[in-house]
Amino acid sequence: MHDMTNVGKSHQSDIAPVAKKRWYRGRLSVEVRREIGGWHQAAMLAGSVLMGLILSGCILVAAGVPATSLVQEMLYSTLLDATNLRTVLFQASPLILVGLSAAIAFQVRFWNLGIEGQMIFGGLGATFVSLFDLGPDYARLPLMALAAILAGTAWAVLPTLLKLKLNVNEIISTLLLNYVALDLLFHLVYGAWKDPKDGFPHSALYRASELLPVLASGISSALVIAAFATATLAYLTIWSRAGIYMRFIEANPSVARAVGIPVQRVILVVVLLSGALASLAGFVIVSGQEGRLTQSFFRGYGVSGVLIGFLARNNPIAAAAVAMLMGVLFVAGQNLQVFYSIPQAMVQLIQALIVICVASSDFLIRHRVSWVR
């Protein structure tokens, strides 16, 4: 491996006479590929995901899960068991929404790492409507969704404007604002919004009219929202004029500006859309899963969103598919937690390992590595 530092010297050694014989006779040659084949890319991606799963499996075995029950737990009981499959679908809808949120922001080269903060604000907006009894019963859910979207989108405005007007690094600003949003959430659930019934740090339970209904067995209306969002984004990014603008900005912002694309406006709208999707994910969790505002309803989704967006290469349809697989991982993680007391952090570790493997496979996709004698 140490010969990697001599990358690119191949053209010299072709001309130069072989001065001395090295003991290993030959070296690693790395070339940049001009064309990338689709099958090659797909094979590399599949291989790297498999590699990530194998590494995660090793860690799980080291943490005390018997190797034999690993496959059972991960595949068999999550995918082939009806109850667990329903849980996966249940778990997938917020994951799809955060994945879309990250993917669309990445398309205009904006690192929206503020997904968790925007989710918190979504939850706060929805709970505000519930606590203050705004609107009649039949309009309650739409109102909560609207309040969630408004609050979460508003939270995304500041870092976007700072990036566009002053070029303040959005990675840092969105992450810092997550901590601010978290402290605001704690301030409310430990204070004014604490459940008066049991005194625990979460809001009072939502009423029946404030919960997302279950449509058919296992199909929550949250999944419908997620599917609708996926279809809309697919239309926007793949077929609409806005999609062409976004691809132009992703490829080269200064050329895009030169040919008259309203770069700043497109970025602003896209990032706000990303914030809206994240806050919708927050709403779906508080109203569809938790049934109240809790102090940790958003945990892990920001990470997952970013990683889904990256793995899906910013494509909305791929993001929905990857989110489904992440849902399997989430449910398997919960099972592992229950049966082997493996902490929930393990899911995050597995996600990170898969992403690291996929990211490094990019090297093998873009370069041709061979042993030259």
Added chain:
Amino acid sequence: MFAFVLSWLASIPTFSLPYALAALGLIISERAGVLNLAAEGLMLVGALSAVGSILSFGVDPSGSLVAAAGAAAIVSLIFAVLTILLRVNQVIVGLAMVFFCQGLTSLLGEQLNWSNRVVSALPRPYLGWLGELPIVGRILTEQDVLMFAAVPLVACVFHVLFKTNIGLRLRSVGENPEAADAMGVGVLSTRFGAVVVGSALLGLAGAYISVGSARIWVDDMTSGRGWIAIALVIFSRWRPWRALGGALLFGGIEALIPKLAASGVRLPQYLVMMTPYLATLVVMIWMAAAKRNSPPDEPGALGRPYVREERR
């Protein structure tokens, strides 16, 4: 009032030191052109391994600092291989590394039963007559060994970066790797070294949070200080002494929170806890507005992988 100010001043170094060490480590790797967004994660690794080395291997607190620096340097090798050798996007690897380290430290802390167990403090050196000075003495006697190493460390990093040949090479690699390569400087090896040394300092910063001030390991205990340190580096314009000043400023703000709570002022606890993050944001906005029309002072090749065979 006087007693309040005095105890506040005495507690500033404890809060500032992690920022100073982390910013110093980040300056080293960013001057070589590598944006080490994994800082938050590497600080967690340092924090956990310092506590772990005391609890499980009976290392004394000063020795645990070495363990922390070593552990963070080893974990940073993954980051270095991916970004420097394999040329993967530094932002995505940095973020993935943070998530990886958060998961790993949380898993190990629970599996090895290292969480929520108190460890002994770092030793405080005997100061002689210095400790008997009126106000300064009171502040000095409350500081531990690592604190007294901080200023020499900043001086050392400054000297190496700006007064030696090694520093010149390191900065040239971060400013213009093509030119540095043409002059015979090993771009990849220099960057590798900068990342590993910088990460050791990040581990040290994490160790100070766990062993130095909290004396305990809790999940995710760095709570965003790594990100604040990255902002601090921008604020310091990649200069060690300015980073020390910034660390004192941020540490001073953070040190106010427990002092205000202890003095009996009734403030909403969680809203007060927002201040370090908001202050960082304000500083970033102020910096951006102030130098809007001046040329950027970040290293020219920051965040850009070096590919020798790429055509330009």
